[in-house]
Amino acid sequence: MGFTMGLNLLLLVAMVATNILSLYHLSSSIQQQNPKPPTPHHVPDYLVHQLQTIRATINHLTRHQNNPPDHSVTRPTATSIPSDLLLYSHLSPIASSCHNHPELLHKYMNYTAFSLCPPGSDDVVEALILRGCHPLPRRRCFSKTPPKPSSSSLPQNPFPAKLLDDAVLWSRYSPCKSFDCLNRLNPNMGFDMSNEISNFMAYKSELDLPIPQLLQIAKAASSVLRLGLDIGGGTGTFAGRMKLYNVTVVTTTLNVVAPYNEAVALRGLVPLHVPLQQRLPVFDGSVDIVRCGRAVNRWIPAATLEFLLFDVDRVLRAGGYLWLDHFFSKGVDLEKVYAPLIGKLGYRKVKWATASKTDSAGLKNGEVYLTALLQKPVPK
Ligand SMILES: *[C@@H]1O[C@H](CO)[C@@H](O)[C@H](O)[C@H]1NC(C)=O
Ligand SMILES: *[C@@H]1O[C@H](CO)[C@@H](O)[C@H](O)[C@H]1NC(C)=O
Numbered sequence: 001m002g003f004t005m006g007l008n009l010l011l012l013v014a015m016v017a018t019n020i021l022s023l024y025h026l027s028s029s030i031q032q033q034n035p036k037p038p039t040p041h042h043v044p045d046y047l048v049h050q051l052q053t054i055r056a057t058i059n060h061l062t063r064h065q066n067n068p069p070d071h072s073v074t075r076p077t078a079t080s081i082p083s084d085l086l087l088y089s090h091l092s093p094i095a096s097s098c099h100n101h102p103e104l105l106h107k108y109m110n111y112t113a114f115s116l117c118p119p120g121s122d123d124v125v126e127a128l129i130l131r132g133c134h135p136l137p138r139r140r141c142f143s144k145t146p147p148k149p150s151s152s153s154l155p156q157n158p159f160p161a162k163l164l165d166d167a168v169l170w171s172r173y174s175p176c177k178s179f180d181c182l183n184r185l186n187p188n189m190g191f192d193m194s195n196e197i198s199n200f201m202a203y204k205s206e207l208d209l210p211i212p213q214l215l216q217i218a219k220a221a222s223s224v225l226r227l228g229l230d231i232g233g234g235t236g237t238f239a240g241r242m243k244l245y246n247v248t249v250v251t252t253t254l255n256v257v258a259p260y261n262e263a264v265a266l267r268g269l270v271p272l273h274v275p276l277q278q279r280l281p282v283f284d285g286s287v288d289i290v291r292c293g294r295a296v297n298r299w300i301p302a303a304t305l306e307f308l309l310f311d312v313d314r315v316l317r318a319g320g321y322l323w324l325d326h327f328f329s330k331g332v333d334l335e336k337v338y339a340p341l342i343g344k345l346g347y348r349k350v351k352w353a354t355a356s357k358t359d360s361a362g363l364k365n366g367e368v369y370l371t372a373l374l375q376k377p378v379p380k
Helices: 002-027 045-066 069-073 083-091 096-100 102-109 122-130 179-185 211-220 237-244 260-266 302-315 331-343 360-365
Strands: 227-231 248-252 270-272 287-292 316-330 348-356 367-375
Touching: 083 302, 096 102, 102 122, 211 316, 227 237, 227 302, 237 248, 260 270, 287 302, 302 316, 302 331, 316 331, 331 367, 360 367
Parallel strands: 227 248, 227 287, 248 270, 287 316
Antiparallel strands: 316 367, 348 367
């Protein structure tokens, strides 16, 4: 039954999410030093709280899904709140979750007005955003700024030989203090320009959609590509390549453990520092193409993904394209959960390619990749 499987998936996601959250907590434990003596069973309060929130979400969804929509009308408590608002505020608690993390929020807002923001208070920004505390309040202090770069180190070309190390405040990204260091840790993070230059250009498997081919498809359909949005676009390589074809693409990207936003800006591209759960900061029907990279995958709860895809629909113009690039999920879920979910958009399938994900995690979990190019219909 679809619902039971959805619930199982949600539980799985909750488990993964909890693990990821605890990872974040480990990595930010310096900010969370607590004067209280540890409790005997060593389960920190914030983790207990998160587990409760996740359980409450599951309980809520269970109730929500078990009740046919009409039934809720008979319950007086549910009548005044639109059910989608209820659902979404559980999935993504619309800034109210700032109140769930007072220690981080206080750290962020504890500053002297009109002077330098205290060191460390900028480091909690992403911690808050990732916990659903977004938008953040504005502040009246001066954030630390890297030194003025020389004009030659700010290239017009989005594929410079090297990104400028001095333009990054590395204290946030320990242990690395340079882009070379990041490349040594992992050459596939997107900071190695000699790698990035060939991305999106070659057709190595059915899952690839080289940009020249994409432009050809659009041209053949008399569909102009001028403006685009790359969701979870890392260091901005899609936007960089499209810039060389005179197409303007903005990239949403988070930093998490490396200077992704800084790298996008250093390449002369526009980074939008917004999380996946946020309404896209773009007006209705204004872009020609939206690409979802690997950041959009099965780790996002299916209900959240549904809201994301419908927001993409909102910002796409009629005849615009949605490109799901290497979306991964379990094979069985692609068939039973994600393909039907994508189908709700009613888009035309220009390309639909799937293949097994053959890395160790993919083999272990029976995962597959989907690359799809979908065209938004023209309104009737
Ligand atoms: C606020 O900042 C001051 C000065 O750095 C510090 O002494 C105080 O503990 C901070 N308060 C909170 C709630 O973080
Ligand atoms: C992009 O625009 C520039 C300036 O108008 C033009 O010289 C160049 O040929 C264009 N490039 C492409 C790939 O269309």
